[in-house]
Amino acid sequence: MRKFNVFIVLFTLFSLFISEKAKGFEQAGIYSAKIETNQQQQRIYGTVTDQNGETLPFVTVLVKGTNIGTTTDENGIYEINVPGNVTLIFSYMGFKDYEISTDGKTKLDVVLLESTVRLGEVVVTGYNTVERKHLASSIESVDMERVVSRPIIKLQEAFAGTVPGVTMLQGSTLPGDVPASISIRGISTLQNAEPLVIIDGMEQPLTDVDPNQVKSINILKDAAAASMYGSRGANGVIIIETHRGTTGQFKVNVNSWFALQNPLNLPKFVNSADFMRLRNEAYSIQGQPLLYTDADIQSAQEGKTPNTDWVKEIIERPATSYNTTASISGGGGVGTFNLMLGYIEENGLNKIEGSDKFSARFNTNINIADRFILLADFYAHRLKVDRLRRNNDGHGLYQIAWRMNPTQGIYYENTDIPNHYMLHNDMNPVAFINEGGTWNYMYDK
Template sequence: MFNRTCLLRLLLGASIGCATLNIDAQTVSKTFTNQSLKTVLNEIETQTGMSVIYKTDEVNESKKVTITLTNASVTDALSKVLDSNLTWEIRDKMIVISRKNQSSSAKKVTVKGKILDSQNMPVIGASVIEKGTSNGTITDFDGNFTFTASENSVLEVSYVGYKSQQLAVVGGKELSIVLKEDTEVLDEVVVVGYGVQKKKLLTGATVQVKGEDLQKLNTVSPMGALQSQTPGVNIVKTSGMPGEGYKVSVRGIGTIGNSSPLYVVDGVTVGNIDNLNPADIQSIDILKDAASAAIYGARAANGVVLVTTKQGAKGKATINYDGYIGIQRMVNTVRPLNAQEYVEIMNEATEGTLNFEDFVPNWDAIQDGTWKGTNWFEEATNNNAPVKNHSLGIQGGTEMSRYSIGLAYTSHEGVYGKPAVPKMERYNARINTEHVLIKNNSKSWREFEFLIY
């Protein structure tokens, strides 16, 4: 912690030191004829290398200005082009323009002090601002600050990763301010970058699909629902048989070997997610760019599919049921030739050299049209093939223990294959519990998490 803090402060200090300009050496030379004030200020920025900052509701940008500036200092140039109700001050590489405070007649006092952290180390670059104004400064290498503020005003002290503080202005007395770390903010930063369970790259090429969107499509497998909701991801079912898996490629195929992505369910690597119950899924995130390899290594070369299942929540137990029943039926099928039409085609192909009467039974019935033959496509079709799913979810918990339980049954018959109809039956059971083992002074360690799929 000590080394990391010192390094951060050195870097900030270096940037502050590099930003210092010799203001007296900055001059402006140009003639403006009926130009807007915004144009003049932009030119001052260009020639001096400083940024001009102001509020558009306080400064009339469209005001017309006609003036000739010859080697004019920044102070002289601003005095000539700005209205009398405006004031400005120069802070490092910034020119801050603001409206004069109506209470400018209030007594001004010099405020100085030092800002330290919990380890009694100086905080470099902390912001100290007079509340409600743009008047303020930042601390130097030793954590010291000095500036002029209105008497009886309030100071706001802030720094990244620390809790902000407010205190009354005290003139003639050096302030000693100790900033406390904001642990909640620090924890959020860690979770977003390299969280224990989330592990998502928010700045990369990602696709996220919510669990409720998967359930709306009523598919047997979550991959089937993803087919219509994941641009840049090619999902193809390997077979029409019920229960068969999917071939997935993210951003195309870039290898002659295994091109399947890495599947991670609640932080655990798995082979695929074809057999997961869609009702148990909270969200699916697909990491598509090479940046995901920074977390998962070479295994993420073909992309990463992150699955987060439903978690328990504090409160009374809630029971959810999700179910659907449907039928599958082939439409717009191709009608095959009947026996009579098949004979005509074969006669044309063989120029009538085949004698069907010698080897075709019921030849007379075929010739007079009383028997059309057997439509084997129709005989093998399982019309109105049923597909159904029943899911039951139970969630609840207390401050010390939370749980989420999911049970599901899925049945899926194929539309072809009679009389031996292909059928898939699947039973899913999921238990996700989280327990607090130690709780002391509002700090808890959740060291025990129990998952069963």
């Protein structure tokens, strides 16, 4: 939790610094324009409406090629000072962008036309975007609203029961481990069964992206994948787009959640007395001498014999996890940017197992001469994983606990040595946690 607080404080200070710098750059750009052009500022004003004559509030009005801009008020009225004759760009969600020159004009009333492409009708196919009505191949999209609303730590979990034809086989729940394998339309034997993953145009594993940083996920399931990506896409292609900045809007977003996890359907183990009776019954059926006497069974019933639930002893706490992501985004006529920071912590069922992951992703779009757009993406993360030596695969410790005898104690009694563990054929799961040693892994990318 101390790491979490430090992370939030640093992010807040950084966002304030970026905000002030952005304001300074914008003001410097305006002052520079005044000095270099030496032109008198021209006042442009007007009203923005839709096709029905209804005024549109908070429409972004931007001078093309600069960071100078404003927005309409609640009545759709705007006012902006521009250096000479420029081109204004009017943009509003759900409407087509509109460009108009200010040459010889003071009042500009603008009518925006509704966009015919609705949300969800555009699909990213890898090299370009295509309207869904023009697609002839099998492409599915993941509902990102459902993904963000669930406590998902690893993006693989977002494919569980959300996309038809896509199967996620849960393999491990260890902190820091890859949770599952994903198959598209069954298991393939070509090269490997894993689909190709493209994140912002680059091939990356799903573990490299935080679910809260994802804008859209599209899955190519048929021959269209192989036609674009060759044999590497024969097992299907998962195309992921992360969030990017928006022109004329400076945003700071913070998203955080905390989750508790408890094991389900644990077996109910017999107590020491019942174990002795069942063991004697098995020996009797095999014609062997009984292992426990009636006095031993009576002693167990009276609580004089150890009665250890080994699985309960090694599950020291509920598994916990929390995820915090924060982003700073914005942009102007020159381009847009988005800086996303993330911190994920997972804690296992004992005090040793756990993982910490810090990630940072920065992407930017730079407009070049109003004709080209340069897209740049940077990504880095650090993952620290702690493991028990006797539970590196996630199963060993619990398999041993299931096989332990309830009549066996954890510690020796009446001894001067503190925490003097009893070793039953070199087996004691509690001792493995406290004294068995650990593995520590560090992954940087």
